[in-house]
Amino acid sequence: MNESTVAQLKKTALQVRLDCINIQRLVGSGHLGGSLSAVELLVYLYFYRMRIDPQRPWAEERDIFILSKGHASLGYYSVLARRGFFPVDELKTYRQINSRLQGHTQMDSAPGIECSSGSLGQGLSFGLGMALGYKKRGLPNLVYVMVGDGELQEGQIWEAIILQSRLCLDNLILIIDQNHLQLDDYVRNVVGDENYLERFRTFGFHAIGVDGHDFLGIDRAFREARPGWANVVIADTVKGKGISFMENQIAWHAKKLNAEEYEAALAELKREEVSLCMN
């Protein structure tokens, strides 16, 4: 990945963050914290790594992204729209009556949406079924599954992890968006240790740690995935990333922006935009 690509991805990430606050302010709801932590990972996958064609969203040879943490739909829809799966203008319908953009994702409700999620813990099993199916059919499609670190508390995830540690489907990469917070509290206050690298290694995974906001690092991490292994990228992220007063704040899981907060967030992102343009 060269510097100009990184610069372009950063601009896209900023655009997605702007979409997030604009849309949330407009429609009055949506999960900013967990959307903002995943922006670089999503932008990397959709604008650099995955083999996808928004003009042929259901093409048989496409790579698959499964958003298991369905509440991050706000950022996810923005990435899909910016990538060209549906009009950017449609983001304004988010969570509104008759919209294709449901509060939590619905498979195929709009092009590019590959699973239904919202009830946590289900995406990895679904991704494993797809990856197993692709292997059985001898197809080269890759499957990416994003799970939140709070979501790892769901038992079903560990059922699926046990299965993957046996199957070692290397056409699937599990991504943990480890933003260290969940709805009520910090993850460490709810479940203690956050040593997921160690835990996944104990389960036989090739576990790769990375700063989830650094495009070069993210790219290196995905390139480190090993053939014949169960691979997991554990991305250290910041919940609410990019807007200082939201970062690492429990309150911003799904809080609604008021006018003053919106202006402050917008000003921060605009300053960032200026600095990106100058570099």
Added chain:
Amino acid sequence: MYELVAPRDVFGSTLVEIGKVNEGLFVVNADLSAATKTDKFRAVFEDRFINVGISEQNMVGVAAGLARVGFIPVMSTFACFAPGRCYDQIRQSIAYTNLNVKIASTHPGLAVGVDGATHQSLDDLALMRALPNMTVLAPSDQVQTRKAVLKAVEYEGPVYLRIGRMECPVFFGEEMEFEIGKAYILREGADVSLIAHGSMVGVIYEAAQILAEKGIQARVIDMPTLKPLDREAIIQAAQETKAIVTAEDHFLYGGLYSAVCEVVAGLALVRGVAVRDRFGESGTPAELYKKYGLTAENVVEEVFHALH
């Protein structure tokens, strides 16, 4: 008069039969292949079979993912585990997505017997009937079960199949044509209609014979599709006979009794023979059917309540 066989026994061999002509069939199992008879499929098509381990919630997702890439997965466990243990997974990953997964669960109801209440699924039909996009089948005898499995695989969309384990009389000949959404009249009668599914079809048939000796002619209706319901057959029963008595190895709430009442509310008197708001226990199926009121005598009693 009728040969007694368990519908479950035909399930595995039917999967093998389908597997030979349909390369898309994929059997997903959560460590109960010997009990659900899907081991027969594994023996022939090991490459299209997976044991995901004792993880029913995970099994639902794996089956849904396989369907998403074009396979026709049949996932199988006991009814107490699917839908019992993984209702939410079925709701979100199969029903909401409308994926082509067949949930084929064996060991339903009190007929499970000695394993006790934890293993006696008495709410599976209520759970599955409530879900949009879900087709719900509860075939009665071995012939019908085989045909229902064939139809479920042929049908495009999610299907819940409740497959009996208890030995039941075989009512249908091999020539029978199974249609999703169709009721089957096994005996004509103008006084009362008896409607059942699964293992209770044999019970209402026996009840009809007892009633005939007492001068009451009962129409016996096998209702193997709980959703979509054969509304016409139910309305006809309501109009052409004096009352309806349903019978099922399921809780009274949410199953066949509820479904029939929803159709004929205000149109007919309906009484239900079912498990009344309590859990089962260990015992032989025959002992349990007697203790929990699922016998031909119980059906006869309800008919008398209805007609007098």
